[in-house]
Amino acid sequence: MEADKMIAAAMSRGQRALSEHESKLVLQAYGVPVTRETLVNSRDGALAAAGQIGYPLVLKACSPDLMHKSEGGFVMVGLANEAALLEAYDKLTARLKGMTADILVQEMISGNRELVVGMNRDPQFGPCVMLGLGGIMTEILKDTVFRMAPIDAIEAADMADQLRSRKMLDAFRGQAPVDRESLYRCLIAAGQIGLDHDAVQEIDINPVLISAAGKVTAVDALIVLRSQAG
Amino acid sequence: MTPTIEQHRLYPLTCPRSIAFFGASNNYSSMGTIILRALLDFGYAGEVFPVHPKETTVQDLKAYARVEDIPAVPDLAVVVLPTRIVCETMAVCGEKGIRNAIIVSGGFKETGPEGAGREKELIRIADQYGIRIIGPNCLGVTNTHHRLNTTPHRYHGQAGFVGLASQSGSFVTQMFTYLDNLGLGFSTAFSIGNEANTDLVDCLEYLGACPHTRVIALYVEAIRRGREFVETARRIVPHKPIVALYVGGSETGRKAALSHTGSMSGPDDLYDGIFRQSGVVRAASLAELFDFCMAFGQLPEPAGDNVFVQTHSGGPGAVAADACGRAGLMLPEPSESTKARIAELVPATGSIRNPIDVTFTKDIVQFFSSLPQALLDDPQCHLLLLYYYLPADMIKRALVRMGVPRQDLDAKIEEIAKMMCDNIRQMIDSRKKPIVCFSYQERGETAMKMLAQAGIPFYQGPERAIRSIRAMIDYRNYKRKLAAQVAGIR
Numbered sequence: 001m002e003a004d005k006m007i008a009a010a011m012s013r014g015q016r017a018l019s020e021h022e023s024k025l026v027l028q029a030y031g032v033p034v035t036r037e038t039l040v041n042s043r044d045g046a047l048a049a050a051g052q053i054g055y056p057l058v059l060k061a062c063s064p065d066l067m068h069k070s071e072g073g074f075v076m077v078g079l080a081n082e083a084a085l086l087e088a089y090d091k092l093t094a095r096l097k098g099m100t101a102d103i104l105v106q107e108m109i110s111g112n113r114e115l116v117v118g119m120n121r122d123p124q125f126g127p128c129v130m131l132g133l134g135g136i137m138t139e140i141l142k143d144t145v146f147r148m149a150p151i152d153a154i155e156a157a158d159m160a161d162q163l164r165s166r167k168m169l170d171a172f173r174g175q176a177p178v179d180r181e182s183l184y185r186c187l188i189a190a191g192q193i194g195l196d197h198d199a200v201q202e203i204d205i206n207p208v209l210i211s212a213a214g215k216v217t218a219v220d221a222l223i224v225l226r227s228q229a230g
Numbered sequence: 231m232t233p234t235i236e237q238h239r240l241y242p243l244t245c246p247r248s249i250a251f252f253g254a255s256n257n258y259s260s261m262g263t264i265i266l267r268a269l270l271d272f273g274y275a276g277e278v279f280p281v282h283p284k285e286t287t288v289q290d291l292k293a294y295a296r297v298e299d300i301p302a303v304p305d306l307a308v309v310v311l312p313t314r315i316v317c318e319t320m321a322v323c324g325e326k327g328i329r330n331a332i333i334v335s336g337g338f339k340e341t342g343p344e345g346a347g348r349e350k351e352l353i354r355i356a357d358q359y360g361i362r363i364i365g366p367n368c369l370g371v372t373n374t375h376h377r378l379n380t381t382p383h384r385y386h387g388q389a390g391f392v393g394l395a396s397q398s399g400s401f402v403t404q405m406f407t408y409l410d411n412l413g414l415g416f417s418t419a420f421s422i423g424n425e426a427n428t429d430l431v432d433c434l435e436y437l438g439a440c441p442h443t444r445v446i447a448l449y450v451e452a453i454r455r456g457r458e459f460v461e462t463a464r465r466i467v468p469h470k471p472i473v474a475l476y477v478g479g480s481e482t483g484r485k486a487a488l489s490h491t492g493s494m495s496g497p498d499d500l501y502d503g504i505f506r507q508s509g510v511v512r513a514a515s516l517a518e519l520f521d522f523c524m525a526f527g528q529l530p531e532p533a534g535d536n537v538f539v540q541t542h543s544g545g546p547g548a549v550a551a552d553a554c555g556r557a558g559l560m561l562p563e564p565s566e567s568t569k570a571r572i573a574e575l576v577p578a579t580g581s582i583r584n585p586i587d588v589t590f591t592k593d594i595v596q597f598f599s600s601l602p603q604a605l606l607d608d609p610q611c612h613l614l615l616l617y618y619y620l621p622a623d624m625i626k627r628a629l630v631r632m633g634v635p636r637q638d639l640d641a642k643i644e645e646i647a648k649m650m651c652d653n654i655r656q657m658i659d660s661r662k663k664p665i666v667c668f669s670y671q672e673r674g675e676t677a678m679k680m681l682a683q684a685g686i687p688f689y690q691g692p693e694r695a696i697r698s699i700r701a702m703i704d705y706r707n708y709k710r711k712l713a714a715q716v717a718g719i720r
Contacts, residue, residue: 122456122500124452124453124454124455124456125456125460125500126457144499145499145502145503146499146500146502146503146504147506147507148457148460148504148507151507152715152718153718154715154718155507155711158506158507158711159503162503162506
């Protein structure tokens with residue numbers, strides 16, 4: 001399977017994590033809805049990708065070594081046209097001087113409801129799945145729920161219902177209720193990847209954005225690999 | 231598959247026919263002696279063979295200088311010896327053919343690296359001979375139905391239906407009286423100590439199969455075999471409720487916190503999810519743990535979350551209604567036909583809505599029998615919460631006025647209270663609907679004692695009662711979820 005090869009290749013290269021793009025390809029293979037995006041390494045490539053995806057766009061530096069992109073200024077959002085895209089491209093590549101990274105041209109999803117989905121390998125319980133409230137209040141509200149993998153749609157539904165902020169998932173201030181099936185797929189997938197791939201230590205899908213229409217999209221993702229010390 | 235209880239590998243440990251006892255003497259203050267006395271005083275019916283290097287008689291039992299001298303192969307060894315001779319004792323027990331041991335002695339893993347090495351050696355010996363160990367560093371097992379008690383505390387209470395597996399010895403022994411006051415008793419209680427080769431999951435599995443155990447209580451500090459715990463609990467929950475008190479923050483637990491989200495949560499959240507996924511009802515305190523057991527062990531399952539509250543005062547009714555609301559329980563109005571039926575029993579000053587409030591009744595039979603019956607008959611009513619206030623003094627005054635002789639008063643009061651309670655119990659059984667009582671009277675008062683005797687859950691204040699009701703409804707929901715998941719797999 002594609003995910004297998006990708007993880008094995010990353011391990012053999014000694015990567016500590018998959019890049020954002022690789023992480024999303026693995027997630028997508030497990031049914032997680034992810035942003036439409038293309039990896040490029042030239043201005044022309046960026047323009048071509050933009051033509052296919054459509055504006056507004058997001059540009060991100062993409063490398064397994066860049067686990068925290070926003071802090072380093074490696075994410076540019078709200079690029080509305082070609083001029084903005086090229087300007088952002090040049091700025092980003094300038095900042096990346098000396099680093100090996102590709103540029104990810106990504107559709108820009110809007111929505112003001114954010115969730116976090118995660119997986120971690122617990123010493124006692126094995127792969128465990130987390131669902132939490134995302135966005136700026138994440139750390140303040142600490143609204144998270146956990147389950148041991150595997151989980152099914154019934155368990156995923158119970159997780160969603162256990163959130164204190166569950167009402168956010170319903171119709172809310174003129175926004176449609178969340179596409180629950182998609183949300184459940186994110187949770188089920190996170191657990192299943194943990195069960196299927198011993199090399200995966202941790203998954204962090206943050207944010208999972210809910211659009212005004214209720215559509216669920218993994219906007220950023222990181223798959224951390226088991227440490228290969230020794 | 232859960233084996234039958236006799237096939238369970240812990241059966242000879244909880245129901246031994248004979249015991250080799252190490253560490254008792256004629257010195258009354260030694261721990262070994264205290265434990266042996268508690269065992270004998272509880273009326274253990276099997277044979278006990280004390281092993282002592284010098285004494286020929288220990289606590290009036292013939293003592294043996296060496297295990298080899300015992301004229302039989304005991305089912306179980308109880309070991310209350312100094313740490314340094316525990317391992318060698320286990321080896322001679324193994325040679326003798328003893329295959330089960332309760333090791334009360336401490337000084338193992340709990341004391342640091344040296345003790346951990348000792349425990350490894352102990353496990354190696356146990357593996358070599360196929361010995362199943364409870365402990366070390368535990369208080370062992372209390373099986374009230376087999377009259378086995380290897381703890382230093384005497385068991386005075388009744389044989390009961392609460393099965394317990396506890397990572398604290400105190401929460402076994404120091405609960406004897408507490409449970410008795412609630413009208414409860416243990417079926418089998420395990421103090422599991424260091425879990426050398428028998429852990430929480432093994433005990434859980436045993437209690438799941440134990441016919442005397444109607445509800446399982448767990449005191450948990452850390453679950454080691456996490457996946458097995460979830461699988462075992464999920465097998466038991468469809469036919470027996472499990473209630474757990476988890477105390478978080480241990481080092482193992484801390485490590486268990488999901489790393490990237492470590493700042494967002496602690497092990498407590500993880501365990502919370504794991505319990506829910508397993509169908510295990512979580513208790514927030516030790517009091518709640520046994521409050522829930524009281525309801526689970528004695529009441530039929532509610533068919534839904536509609537509560538009818540019956541009271542004879544506005545205050546307790548209002549407090550109960552409020553607490554129900556906070557717990558997410560419904561208080562629907564009785565149907566029109568029920569209202570018509572109870573209108574005759576409730577004076578105009580009262581309320582036939584919900585809470586149903588009689589304000590005052592001259593007829594206690596009406597209050598404790600006709601009215602609850604009418605309410606239970608309403609299909610809208612899934613559960614009745616009854617304000618129970620029946621002070622002996624009030625009955626006494628009535629009886630005195632009726633001319634009952636002074637010397638007969640106490641007996642008569644008990645008789646009346648018992649009649650009320652038996653009535654309630656009958657209603658629970660015949661209607662298959664739970665009745666939960668709450669009161670501000672003390673447990674020691676006559677009417678309250680009668681409630682406990684009749685096996686009717688009674689709580690101090692509506693909040694505790696309603697949390698227990700909530701637990702019953704949660705359990706019902708968990709079972710439904712598990713059933714749906716099993717159906718989904720097919």
